[in-house]
Amino acid sequence: MSIATVSRVINGSDRVSPRTRQKVLRVIEENGYTPNAFARGLGLNTMHTIGLLCADAADPYLAQAVNDLERRLRQSGYDSLLCCTGYEQETKEKYLSLLLSKRVDGLVLVGSHFVESEEAGNAYIRRAAQEVPVMLLGGALAGQNLYAVRCDERAAMRGAVRRLLASGRQNVLYLYNSMSFSGRNKLAGYREGYADAGRSAPEGLALMLDAYRFDVAQVRELLARKWDAGARFDAVLAADDRLAVGAAKFAKLRGLRIPQDLSIIGCNNSPIARYCDPELTSIDNRLGDLCAACVDGLMAVLEGKPCPADAALPAALVERESTDLPKEE
Amino acid sequence: MSIATVSRVINGSDRVSPRTRQKVLRVIEENGYTPNAFARGLGLNTMHTIGLLCADAADPYLAQAVNDLERRLRQSGYDSLLCCTGYEQETKEKYLSLLLSKRVDGLVLVGSHFVESEEAGNAYIRRAAQEVPVMLLGGALAGQNLYAVRCDERAAMRGAVRRLLASGRQNVLYLYNSMSFSGRNKLAGYREGYADAGRSAPEGLALMLDAYRFDVAQVRELLARKWDAGARFDAVLAADDRLAVGAAKFAKLRGLRIPQDLSIIGCNNSPIARYCDPELTSIDNRLGDLCAACVDGLMAVLEGKPCPADAALPAALVERESTDLPKEE
DNA sequence: TTGTATGCGTTATCAT
DNA sequence: ATGATAACGCATACAA
Numbered sequence: 099m100s101i102a103t104v105s106r107v108i109n110g111s112d113r114v115s116p117r118t119r120q121k122v123l124r125v126i127e128e129n130g131y132t133p134n135a136f137a138r139g140l141g142l143n144t145m146h147t148i149g150l151l152c153a154d155a156a157d158p159y160l161a162q163a164v165n166d167l168e169r170r171l172r173q174s175g176y177d178s179l180l181c182c183t184g185y186e187q188e189t190k191e192k193y194l195s196l197l198l199s200k201r202v203d204g205l206v207l208v209g210s211h212f213v214e215s216e217e218a219g220n221a222y223i224r225r226a227a228q229e230v231p232v233m234l235l236g237g238a239l240a241g242q243n244l245y246a247v248r249c250d251e252r253a254a255m256r257g258a259v260r261r262l263l264a265s266g267r268q269n270v271l272y273l274y275n276s277m278s279f280s281g282r283n284k285l286a287g288y289r290e291g292y293a294d295a296g297r298s299a300p301e302g303l304a305l306m307l308d309a310y311r312f313d314v315a316q317v318r319e320l321l322a323r324k325w326d327a328g329a330r331f332d333a334v335l336a337a338d339d340r341l342a343v344g345a346a347k348f349a350k351l352r353g354l355r356i357p358q359d360l361s362i363i364g365c366n367n368s369p370i371a372r373y374c375d376p377e378l379t380s381i382d383n384r385l386g387d388l389c390a391a392c393v394d395g396l397m398a399v400l401e402g403k404p405c406p407a408d409a410a411l412p413a414a415l416v417e418r419e420s421t422d423l424p425k426e427e
Numbered sequence: 428m429s430i431a432t433v434s435r436v437i438n439g440s441d442r443v444s445p446r447t448r449q450k451v452l453r454v455i456e457e458n459g460y461t462p463n464a465f466a467r468g469l470g471l472n473t474m475h476t477i478g479l480l481c482a483d484a485a486d487p488y489l490a491q492a493v494n495d496l497e498r499r500l501r502q503s504g505y506d507s508l509l510c511c512t513g514y515e516q517e518t519k520e521k522y523l524s525l526l527l528s529k530r531v532d533g534l535v536l537v538g539s540h541f542v543e544s545e546e547a548g549n550a551y552i553r554r555a556a557q558e559v560p561v562m563l564l565g566g567a568l569a570g571q572n573l574y575a576v577r578c579d580e581r582a583a584m585r586g587a588v589r590r591l592l593a594s595g596r597q598n599v600l601y602l603y604n605s606m607s608f609s610g611r612n613k614l615a616g617y618r619e620g621y622a623d624a625g626r627s628a629p630e631g632l633a634l635m636l637d638a639y640r641f642d643v644a645q646v647r648e649l650l651a652r653k654w655d656a657g658a659r660f661d662a663v664l665a666a667d668d669r670l671a672v673g674a675a676k677f678a679k680l681r682g683l684r685i686p687q688d689l690s691i692i693g694c695n696n697s698p699i700a701r702y703c704d705p706e707l708t709s710i711d712n713r714l715g716d717l718c719a720a721c722v723d724g725l726m727a728v729l730e731g732k733p734c735p736a737d738a739a740l741p742a743a744l745v746e747r748e749s750t751d752l753p754k755e756e
Numbered sequence: 757t758t759g760t761a762t763g764c765g766t767t768a769t770c771a772t
Numbered sequence: 773a774t775g776a777t778a779a780c781g782c783a784t785a786c787a788a
Contacts, residue, residue, distance in 0.1 A: 100759045105783055115757060135530045136468035137781035140764050145465065145529070150509070154494060158698075161490035165483060168511045172522075177529060180479070180509040182497050193501075200474070200506060201464045314701050343702045350704065369487075372643050373672045375679065375704045429775045434767060444773060466765035469780050 099125070108133055139201070147177045148396070149197035151190070152208035154310070155182045159338075159366045159385070163208050163235060166389040174397050176203070185211060185310050191222045198229055204396050206233045210248075210280030213237035231399040235392050237279040238408055245399065246408040247392040249383035251280055251365070252287035254413035258335055258363050258381060259291020261415075265423050267333040267361060269300050271324075273317070273345060274337035275307040284337050284365070303331055307341065317344020322351055332360060339364035343374045346420065362420040376419035383413050428454070437462055468530070476506045477725065478526035480519070481537035483639070484511045488667075488695045488714070492537050492564060495718040503726050505532070514540060514639050520551045527558055533725050535562045539577075539609030542566035560728040564721050566608040567737055574728065575737040576721045578712035580609060580694070581616035583742035587664055587692050587710060588620020590744075594752050596662040596690060598629050600653075602646070602674060603666035604636040613666050613694070632660055636670065646673020651680055661689060668693035672703045675749065691749040705748035712742050 099122060106114045107122040114122075125131075139145035148171050152160045168178040181197055183190045190212060197205065205226060207213075213234065214220050220239055226232050227243040238246035262270050272288045274281055285304065292299040307320060321334075321344065336342035342364030346356060354360045356376050364371055367382035388411060395405040417423060428451060435443045436451040443451075454460075468474040477500050481489045497507040510526055512519045519541060526534065534555060536542075542563065543549050549568055555561050556572040567575035591599050601617045603610055614633065621628040636649060650663075650673070665671035671693030675685060683689045685705050693700055696711035717740060724734040746752060 101782080102759060102761095102784080103757090106758090109783080113757065118757080132528050134469070134781050135528060136465055136472070136474065137764090138783080139465035140463070140469050140766085140781080141783050143465070143764080147508075155484070155497065156487075156491040156494035158485075158487055158490070161487070161494075162485040164493075164509070165485035165490075165511050168484065168509050172510065178509045179476075180493070180497050180507045181501070182494050199461050199464060340698075340702070347704065369669075370699070370702055373669070373699055373702050375676065430766085431768085431775060431777090432773085434765095435774090438767080442773060447773075463765050466780090467767080469765080469782090470767045472780080 143201075144203050145177070145201070146175055147179050147200070147202045149179045149181065149200070149202040149205045150208060151181050151183055151194060151197065151205065151212065153183055153185050153190075153211045155180065157209075158340075158368050158370060160209050162368070162385055163389060166386060167206060167208065167235075167393060170389060170393040174393060187214070187219060194222055194226055198226055202230060203400060204231045204233065206235055206392060206396065207237065208235050210234075210236040210278040211276070213239050213279040215277065215279075215282060231396060233392050233396050235388060238410075239279075240407065243399075244407070245395050245405055246410075247388050247395060248280075248408075248410055249388060249413050250410045251381070251383060251413060252283040252290070254365075254381045254383070254415070255284045255287030255335065256290040256294065258415060259288055260294050261423050261426060262333045262335070262361060262363070262421075263291070263295045263297075265361075269303060269331040270333040270335050271321075271329075271331040272299070272304040272335050272337075273307065273321075273341045274304070275309060275312060275341060276337065277306075281337060288335060302329065312340070312344075314340065314344045314347055317341055318347040318351055321345060321348035325352055334360065334362045336362070336364050339366050339368045339370040339374075339378060339380055342378050342380070342420070343370060346374055346376070346378070356420050357422045361422070363415075364420075367416050371416075371418065374420075379418045379421040379423075380416050381413050382416045384411055387411055472530075473532050474506070474530070475504055476508050476529070476531045478508045478510065478529070478531040478534045479537060480510050480512055480523060480526065480534065480541065482512055482514050482519075482540045484509065486538075487669075487697050487699060489538050491697070492714055492718060495715060496535060496537065496564075496722060499718060499722040503722060516543070516548060523551055523555055527555055531559060532729060533560045533562065535564055535721060535725065536566065537564050539563075539565040539607040540605070542568050542608040544606065544608075544611060560725060562721050562725050564717060567739075568608075569736065572728075573736070574724050574734055575739075576717050576724060577609075577737075577739055578717060578742050579739045580710070580712060580742060581612040581619070583694075583710045583712070583744070584613045584616030584664065585620040585623065587744060588617055589623050590752050590755060591662045591664070591690060591692070591750075592620070592624045592626075594690075598632060598660040599662040599664050600650075600658075600660040601628070601633040601664050601666075602636065602650075602670045603633070604638060604641060604670060605666070606635075610666060617664060629660075631658060641669070641673075643669065643673040643676055646670055647676040647680055650674060650677035654681060663689060663691045665691070665693050668695050668697045668699045668703075668707060668709055671707050671709070671749070672699060675703055675705070675707070685749050686751045690751070692744075693749075696745050700745075700747065703749075708747045708750040708752075709745050710742050711745045713740055716740055
């Protein structure tokens, strides 16, 4: 009963007789032996670990993604090394290298906050992709060993605006708080929706809230200020459900009825949409499907199989009480 | 320039001349050398990793804890291996051993769902504590190498009931969905609050929702059924903010005014309390402080310093629009 | 089928 | 201050 035989038993090699296998198994059981993961990692050059980077794991949307990813990865036999980077570029870069130095087998960048609009800001991601496969969940960046899984939020926003306008709404206010990859796309979609109707987006109705972790009260006040300054809008399209909640709070503050006086559409279809009163219509970016595609893709890459470089899934509009849209053809 | 010297430079040993140090540093820089974390782990028998177990990282409360813990641990030089176990005992046990086999330096059990009421169900935690220090965040279990950091929710619930009764409320309905350590304590606190007023908790007004991941609509319907069956209550105390949101939805459904006809108090003081309309009064269990104490305690244990076995912090009641309580002495 | 011996890349111990 | 060398515990190629 040598060390090699034990190793073979543990790794399920078939080059061991049933009798020896039983004997080894028994001894292992009796002594409660557990193989040393570090030694194993050293020899095999992997500990079956994936690095999960996300700006803020307390954000309800990102948290759901992290939860889903972790479960799927574990089912595929991988551990998840979590790293909450925050929104600062420097920190993101630092922590990315840190995870890399821990010899993870792959990286998932959760959320679109990692892809910058200027190419220079993405150099660190490309550098990482030289060492391990990098999956972008919600962002997109073309490059060797870089894979994107995302939702076509641009088309979703475009369609939402189109439907609001078709239902007779005149002025759709757009509310956002981030110019991440996803943020830029959504804003573009908003403008395209207006273009589809032969109009251009109304001046001054695209409002950016300058904070990642904001308070609903902030949003309410922002809209109230705008309203009191004379701006008029009969619909709010928000890049995030929490922003949409703020819009609902604003409506209540100024005595506007939802959806009669003000239609509201949020984005992410998070549980928050149901907590709000009235319940919010929201764009569902099908996070579960995205996570599944992300993990499947990563596993494919790790096994040397092909994986699409940029998978964009269509979104769906989940209609609730904050809109009254006519059926679409 | 031998391998040993390089190691010394990397680990900042002072037994290396400034000249050699510079030379080594330069070569490292030029070749982009990164020490192999596995080999290091094998030699030092640690990779500075803490296992984070939580039932559901998508739960807003747990997500906030995970986010906070990860950041603090990283600041202390530790990586976080996340594991979302779900609520089933068998899975929790399986994943706990899995993390242990990865040779983590310590474990944090996030949330009170890991401590069972029958002692037998906690054997796996004690077993784990024989290998590495185990911190319980939100639960409590006495034992060697076991440390608890939690909030005195029992006293908080008791105080909340007392204040509701003192304000003239007659029948406080208690809404919960878990008999975890925390759940049991909260329920006991509810009963004690009634006892303080010389009454016993009204029959049939402690309602358990039999689901971890529930829908606000479920809560609304549960209360509506109860109400329609003749049950009367003028206050709802909920073990979770989401349950409280359901109570608010119920009030709207049956035309009850908040707080005049129905006072509502939630628990966890999560962002959800602000999303709700009206904004919810909620018990703040000071999660940030708990996480800080948890990480500080764990670091202390790992450094061989003393750490309290059971730290219970007081909660605070954050009053918002869903209650109208008189000032307390 | 089983055992022996080597390598994985560090850190630490001991010489020099 | 620096270099040589032995662990660390596993997997694996090779020998038997």
